[in-house]
Amino acid sequence: MIRAVVFSVCLIAAAANSTFAQTPAPSAPAEAPASREWQSLSSEQQHLLHSYQDKWNSLPPERQQALAKGSQRWLSMTPEQRSSAQQRFGQWRSMPPEQRQELRNRWQQFKSLPPEQQQHVRQSFQRFRQMPPEQRSELRRQWRQMSPEQRRSVIRQAPPPRSR
Numbered sequence: 802m803i804r805a806v807v808f809s810v811c812l813i814a815a816a817a818n819s820t821f822a823q824t825p826a827p828s829a830p831a832e833a834p835a836s837r838e839w840q841s842l843s844s845e846q847q848h849l850l851h852s853y854q855d856k857w858n859s860l861p862p863e864r865q866q867a868l869a870k871g872s873q874r875w876l877s878m879t880p881e882q883r884s885s886a887q888q889r890f891g892q893w894r895s896m897p898p899e900q901r902q903e904l905r906n907r908w909q910q911f912k913s914l915p916p917e918q919q920q921h922v923r924q925s926f927q928r929f930r931q932m933p934p935e936q937r938s939e940l941r942r943q944w945r946q947m948s949p950e951q952r953r954s955v956i957r958q959a960p961p962p963r964s965r
Contacts, residue, residue, distance in 0.1 A: 837865040846872040925959070 839857045842850065849872045850857075857865065878886065893901065911922060929937060944952065 834862045834866040836862045837869050842869060842872070843876075845876050849875060921959075 836858075839847065839854060846869060847854070850868055853860065853868060860868075875883065875886075896904075911919060914922070929940070932940070947955070
């Protein structure tokens with residue numbers, strides 16, 4: 802049971818992490834995903850997802866596809882990446898439900914941005930992560946002290962993304 806929970810969390814964390822790290826694919830018309838047969842999974846995926854085997858056929862196709870994709874991503878991770886994903890999942894699980902919902906809402910807001918703006922957000926986040934911890938803490942403190950209008954002004958004045 803614990804293994805299944807840890808694995809599920811890691812899948813979510815890995816998916817979220819890789820989404821921020823990758824350039825988004827062009828938008829395509831939404832199609833309903835097809836069901837995945839249990840036998841179509843590799844033996845390694847079946848082993849990781851063994852707790853879903855008995856209920857696999859009753860899962861919605863979207864869930865089957867997400868689990869299959871997540872298990873494949875998990876199998877392609879290095880031990881360090883897996884450890885990091887497990888740690889992020891633990892952080893997610895320890896958040897109050899309200900905070901998790903707020904993050905889901907922010908994720909949906911991010912996904913609704915045009916691809917260029919998403920890329921700008923990713924680049925800004927990477928620059929933020931490269932700052933020394935003290936500088937990040939100071940920026941967070943300043944941000945918290947700003948009014949909503951001041952925050953909007955800062956966002957509007959943000960420099961355009963740098964080309965790579």
